[in-house]
Amino acid sequence: MDRFTSITGATLYRELAMGEPVVVLDVRTECEYERQHIPGSVLIPLQSLPLRIENVPNSGVPIVVVCEQGLRSVSAGRLLAEHGFRALRVLEGGLTCWPGPTTEGLEKNGTHTHGLAPSSFLIDNFELLPRGLALDVAMGEGRNAIYLATRGFDVDGVDADPARVCRARTASRKLGAPIRAIVGNVEDGTYILPIETYDLIIVFNFLHRPLFEDIKDALVPGGAVVYQTYTVGQARYGRPTNPDYLLEPGELNEQFADWEVLRYREFDGPARRGIPRRAIASIVARKPK
Numbered sequence: 001m002d003r004f005t006s007i008t009g010a011t012l013y014r015e016l017a018m019g020e021p022v023v024v025l026d027v028r029t030e031c032e033y034e035r036q037h038i039p040g041s042v043l044i045p046l047q048s049l050p051l052r053i054e055n056v057p058n059s060g061v062p063i064v065v066v067c068e069q070g071l072r073s074v075s076a077g078r079l080l081a082e083h084g085f086r087a088l089r090v091l092e093g094g095l096t097c098w099p100g101p102t103t104e105g106l107e108k109n110g111t112h113t114h115g116l117a118p119s120s121f122l123i124d125n126f127e128l129l130p131r132g133l134a135l136d137v138a139m140g141e142g143r144n145a146i147y148l149a150t151r152g153f154d155v156d157g158v159d160a161d162p163a164r165v166c167r168a169r170t171a172s173r174k175l176g177a178p179i180r181a182i183v184g185n186v187e188d189g190t191y192i193l194p195i196e197t198y199d200l201i202i203v204f205n206f207l208h209r210p211l212f213e214d215i216k217d218a219l220v221p222g223g224a225v226v227y228q229t230y231t232v233g234q235a236r237y238g239r240p241t242n243p244d245y246l247l248e249p250g251e252l253n254e255q256f257a258d259w260e261v262l263r264y265r266e267f268d269g270p271a272r273r274g275i276p277r278r279a280i281a282s283i284v285a286r287k288p289k
Ligand SMILES: C[S@@+](CC[C@H](N)C(=O)[O-])C[C@H]1O[C@@H](n2cnc3c(N)ncnc32)[C@H](O)[C@@H]1O
Pocket: 114, 137, 138, 139, 140, 141, 142, 143, 144, 158, 159, 160, 161, 164, 184, 185, 186, 187, 188, 203, 204, 205, 206
């Protein structure tokens, strides 16, 4: 009997979107991976797997093996099981049945970017958040908006990039975690946040300073903001480097100085082992009633 099971694309996406620890091991060729892959997946092609078993992450975190059609991953699953790997699953139907976003290129092999997993700051502070109607500003492909929807929020998500909004909409539907995904530009006046509408507004990895006032106005009294983005220290590590997109030390805290600050942190360093260094500030603050 095979010592591994299968997992559907929707279930894998939900697990990744909920931030559950999963190693996604891609056993296709380098060319296939370069064309498109699940963000954060680790590439070890099937033909080199017997020689590279020691490169397979073996920290006890469940592994999902993926290939293009779901055939090579079964061979890889058998091989890994023979080498003592447990908690193994293979992606049913392979990448062809994957409902979530993909990314391209080789350089991010195994590195989690803003792919699927929601922000750990959002997950960690979830219990502080007032429930109800939420808005994710500059939501990208909707990783945080979808997370909120899976946790019972009624969610609007807005982003200026139609392709990202489309991917967010598709993914949220396939996951049964509906969001209202809106194409809108929050900088040029074509998308205006409605006054005193939202119980929660979240913003991750986006800065347009005039928006702070709009966010404050758009929350109902007692509503909360969760904001996390890069600080000036980030320019040492990579993008963004434009000071317009980087917070000064203490700036985020000052923005909400007259609100109840429920959490605040500034962080400079690697978030987890193997994750690049980054400099960020994060806040959860409640609008006065
Ligand atoms: C670094 S991504 C962050 C995405 C998402 N918040 C996350 O953390 O995964 C920045 C996002 O801001 C969006 N964006 C940039 N300028 C914008 C604008 N003026 N209005 C709305 N969205 C904008 C981009 O399209 C992109 O999806």
